[in-house]
Amino acid sequence: MNIYTYILICLFTITSCHSQTKKNDTSQIVDGPCEGCEAIFEYGNKRLKPTDTLPKFRESEPKLKIAGTVYKKDGKTPAKNVILYIYHTNQNGVDETKVNEKGWAKRHGFIRGWIKTGKNGKYEFYTFRPSPYPNGHAPNHIHITVKEPDKNEYYIDDFMFKNDSLLTNQEKNRLRQRGGSGIINPEKQDEFLVIKRDIILGLNIPDYE
Numbered sequence: 001m002n003i004y005t006y007i008l009i010c011l012f013t014i015t016s017c018h019s020q021t022k023k024n025d026t027s028q029i030v031d032g033p034c035e036g037c038e039a040i041f042e043y044g045n046k047r048l049k050p051t052d053t054l055p056k057f058r059e060s061e062p063k064l065k066i067a068g069t070v071y072k073k074d075g076k077t078p079a080k081n082v083i084l085y086i087y088h089t090n091q092n093g094v095d096e097t098k099v100n101e102k103g104w105a106k107r108h109g110f111i112r113g114w115i116k117t118g119k120n121g122k123y124e125f126y127t128f129r130p131s132p133y134p135n136g137h138a139p140n141h142i143h144i145t146v147k148e149p150d151k152n153e154y155y156i157d158d159f160m161f162k163n164d165s166l167l168t169n170q171e172k173n174r175l176r177q178r179g180g181s182g183i184i185n186p187e188k189q190d191e192f193l194v195i196k197r198d199i200i201l202g203l204n205i206p207d208y209e
Helices: 003-023 037-041 169-174
Strands: 051-053 063-071 083-087 112-116 122-128 141-147 159-161 187-189 192-196
Touching (some): 112 122
Parallel strands (some): 051 122
Antiparallel strands (some): 063 122
16 A cells, blocks of 8 residues: 555545534434524634624614523523524624625624523623614514534524514514514613523424424
8 A cells, every 4th residue: 555545545534534523413303404504603713602792793783782591491491502693684784794704604794693501501692783674574683593512403583672663463473482482672771772582492493302
């Protein structure tokens, strides 16, 4: 066996092992297809914490503090090591991009963030209230995806604002309460609009158990 053949075999072995590890990263597949949910892995080398601040937070108004606790399916036990990924439009109702986006950032834009819960299951995002799409047909919303340690990623109900005139009864009836209700009532506290939402893992998620 010459040296070039040996190198090729080694590279193939390493690649195969990496692919297998990636494939077996979860032990249970829940829910159905989830377009764009894999963006939850696009945090790169960032060390995830229970708190994250999204881009354009400091220069944008009104400022939002999104906080709550992630619970296991029983709705009582805090869930640790859960990754949450959120993204939303800018103040013109556009998923804002720069010029060098890769992956799902090409569609989700750069106003996005990630956290990982600690032992108490708590999370916080600091961002700003997005604007509705320019066509004016959809309520203001913030997308959110969940990744548990032993399951694949899945989406839950968007954050929506109770005082949004575009949030009609028809829109409310369309929601599935995935992870619990995403309809929130912002409360003014100092310089923030504070949003409180607790999340129950697996609630109304098909094939969860």
